[in-house]
Amino acid sequence: MNDVMVDLETMGTGPNAAIIAIGAVEFDLAKGEVGDRFYAVVSLESSVTNGGVIDPSTVIWWLGQSDEARKAVCADAEHINVALLRFTTWLSQCAARDDLRVWGNGAGFDNVVLEEAYRRSQLTRPWHFWNNRCYRTMKGLQPDLKAVRTGTHHNALDDAMTQAKHLIAVMQHRPTAAHAGGLQSCTCPSGDGSLGWPCPVHPAHESPERNVTE
Template sequence: MKFTHCMIDLETMGTAPNAPVVAIGAVYFDPNTGEQGETFDAAIDVEDALRYGRVSGSTLKWWLGQGDAARQKVVRGRHPAQLVFEKFHEFCRKHGDDIHPWGNGSSFDISILEYAFGRILEKQAPWKFWNVRDCRTIKELADGVVSFTGKLEGVAHTALDDAKHQANWVSVYWQGLRRLTPIKTEVGTPTTASDDLLDI
């Protein structure tokens, strides 16, 4: 089966676009059915990761406060960043050039990856910018319409486990929202701007 949607989750040592990436987890999925496909799971040697980004003190403190399992996952990497990003670039091209990458936040995972592809590989990200999708937006849209009660399977703050979990709840929200009856307005009905909008 050809998948065009790919859920991506990163473990990083910061929150800015230049944050060092220490792990990448991803899973292809079909939001229309919830079916999941091939996965990507790779950890980068922390020392090598730091060559390509800037550590955030607050993020480092946050990691120190996590459980042993999550911390061990973060420091497990033995591979150089260049190798991992090359393999991930290939993974993102697996089903063609029309991938729809999802990240949990409009300016976190995807923005960090786009910076890192250029910095580490001197390559463009393997997707079209207009295909980028955001988990938090669909979650807010689904609030009060459809709920998700599934539990995370695996270890929280582990890239692949988080990616699979996010693919699960995005699929539930996607299907629930697409079953809604569209709101119809009469043809020719004028729309007016709110009185408190600035005239700019």
């Protein structure tokens, strides 16, 4: 599967936020299916040593979360470098780097924080920057279609699963969302024309002259 939804739990809100958990799930937009999952609890100490930043207001926010969410980021923590290397291996089993699309809520946070962690660890980011995708943007096209929560809120894996399933549902309703957003249908031959334009799955198909039906 070429699409992966990522969710991070962090101790900050900036691009250098200290990561304390990584959750991810692969999914197939065309078939509406979710596949394999990834989860890593990251040692806060290693994240800070790696250059991650702790924001006091985020720490206070965490104190107000559920016991289940807080316990999930305290068990079996591993070094940030180990978690990133495991994540790279897992992503390589989902799709080739050239084909891998990574979704975040939004792409300007989860994807960027992960990229910065890879950079500080002197590791190669396992996806191309042009394959960043924003779940937040897509769900905004269908605001009346609410996500059905899976598991514990603010558990990275549970949140990634919730977001992937919601994105699939949004895409299945996309003709309505595309009309509301002033978008027209993608006519790329590998799709059914329901993903909208600009096509979020086929980034090379963004020219209206080539892809929009009048």
